[in-house]
Amino acid sequence: MGKFDGVLFFADYDDTLYNSHRAVSPENRAAIRYFMDNGGYFSIATGRAHRTFTPQIAKEQLVFNAPVVLSNGAAIYDYAGDRYLLESFLPQDAPRMLARLCDLFPALGFEAYHGEDIYVHNPNRVTREHLAKVGGTQILRPILDMPAPWSKVILQQDQLYLEEVQARLLSLWGDQCEAIFSNPYLLEVTAKGCDKGATVDKVAGLLYIDRRNLYCMGDNLNDIPMLALSAIPFAPANCAQPVRDWGARILGHCDDHAVAQAIQILDSIY
Numbered sequence: 001m002g003k004f005d006g007v008l009f010f011a012d013y014d015d016t017l018y019n020s021h022r023a024v025s026p027e028n029r030a031a032i033r034y035f036m037d038n039g040g041y042f043s044i045a046t047g048r049a050h051r052t053f054t055p056q057i058a059k060e061q062l063v064f065n066a067p068v069v070l071s072n073g074a075a076i077y078d079y080a081g082d083r084y085l086l087e088s089f090l091p092q093d094a095p096r097m098l099a100r101l102c103d104l105f106p107a108l109g110f111e112a113y114h115g116e117d118i119y120v121h122n123p124n125r126v127t128r129e130h131l132a133k134v135g136g137t138q139i140l141r142p143i144l145d146m147p148a149p150w151s152k153v154i155l156q157q158d159q160l161y162l163e164e165v166q167a168r169l170l171s172l173w174g175d176q177c178e179a180i181f182s183n184p185y186l187l188e189v190t191a192k193g194c195d196k197g198a199t200v201d202k203v204a205g206l207l208y209i210d211r212r213n214l215y216c217m218g219d220n221l222n223d224i225p226m227l228a229l230s231a232i233p234f235a236p237a238n239c240a241q242p243v244r245d246w247g248a249r250i251l252g253h254c255d256d257h258a259v260a261q262a263i264q265i266l267d268s269i270y
Contacts (some may be wrong), residue, residue, distance in 0.1 A: 002039025004269045008066065008209040009035065010200050010226060011259050012218035013046035013053070014133075015183075016236055019254045022133070024060040031260035036065050038141065040266075041207055045069035045196045045216070045226055047182045049151060050077055051116045052134040066207060071113065072180070072188045072222055073199040074151045088194045089149035091176050098153060099143040099187070101172075105165050109156030111138070112146050113115040119146040126156035126185045152190045181221040183240070188222060197225025204229075217262050219243060220255070234262045 011017045032042050041198055043066035046053055050070055056062060057079070067078045067085055078087040091097070102108050102121065111128035112119045120127060120138040131138055155165055159181075166179045166187055178190045196218070204214050216226040216235035221242055227233035235248035236258035244250060251261040 002037070004035055004038045004040030004087065004266065006209065007213045007266065007270065008041040008043070008204055008207060008215070009037070009263070009266065010043055010045045010069070010203075010216045011262075012196075012220075012223050013015075013048060013056070015043050015219045015238060015254050016058070016217055016223075017044065017254070017259050018060070020238070021255065024062065025257050025260075027257035028259045029061060029063065031257070031263040032063055035263050035266070041066040041209070043068050043203065045073075045200055045218070045223075047072040047114045047152075047186075047188055047222060048134055049118075050075065051118065052114070052136050055135060062160075065251055067203050069196060069199045069203065071152045072182065072190055072195075073178075073195040073197070073225075074190045076199060076203060080135070085088050085206070086199070087151065088191045089151055090153065090189065090191050092121075092149065094143055094150055094153070094177070095113055095146060095148055097173055101155075101165065102143060104168065105161070107157055107161060108165065110143065111154040111156070112143070112150045113152050117147075124156060126158075130154070130156065130186065152188060154182075155179075155187040155189065156185060161260075162187045181240075183220055195225040196223060197227075197229055200226045201229055215266065217251075217259060217260070234258075234265075 008111045043064045074088045078085050109124040110121040118138040120140050121143050169179050182188050216230035219239040233248045235243050236254040238253050251258045
């Protein structure tokens with residue numbers, strides 16, 4: 001028996017566990033190992049797809065012992081069993097819908113995720129910076145020529161432009177998809193009902209975790225749905241202002257091992 005038996009902790013990856021230097025600190029890895037060695041379940045809920053998250057496991061010596069939430073809630077992947085437990089896809093007519101949206105907003109950068117492939121249309125500065133960070137080769141192709149189904153799409157531009165895009169997208173197809181910011185320059189589009197909160201809740205159910213023993217940590221708008229489930233919603237000091245305004249408990253910066261700080265708090269509770 002361990003002090004963290006029946007406790008589940010989900011951390012966002014980029015700018016929460018993965019710091020601004022593009023690394024996971026030894027302090028965070030040690031704290032996660034301590035948490036798991038004492039009975040806790042630890043996992044990651046990320047906007048990254050399987051293709052762009054998996055290389056990080058060896059590179060950053062990541063350790064976790066529960067299924068991972070990928071693609072901003074569109075998938076659950078069990079790395080221990082090397083299989084998807086859940087895959088969700090945008091509607092069959094998503095290419096037509098989003099090609100129309102890109103016609104309305106011609107400055108949009110566009111990434112679509114199909115299987116292990118990343119398809120790109122109209123790449124802009126944000127697209128190039130994003131792909132340089134997450135890795136993975138990309139295939140340049142007109143939207144209507146991209147194979148489907150898609151687990152998610154990322155739309156890219158500056159924040160004010162994307163806010164207009166988000167409003168138009170949801171007014172036209174809000175009954176079919178989610179559109180939420182993962183940072184000011186990336187608008188993530190997934191199937192309706194697929195967000196980090198809904199999918200973290202599914203993992204908690206698979207592990208028979210009582211909601212009182214579920215903890216989540218994240219830095220941006222796309223993390224709020226899972227923070228809303230958390231017994232204590234943790235956020236690093238570098239979090240987006242809406243997360244701060246929402247009422248998350250603010251810890252240190254992601255560069256100061258914020259995940260380890262959250263585990264220290266759990267250590268004092270249990």
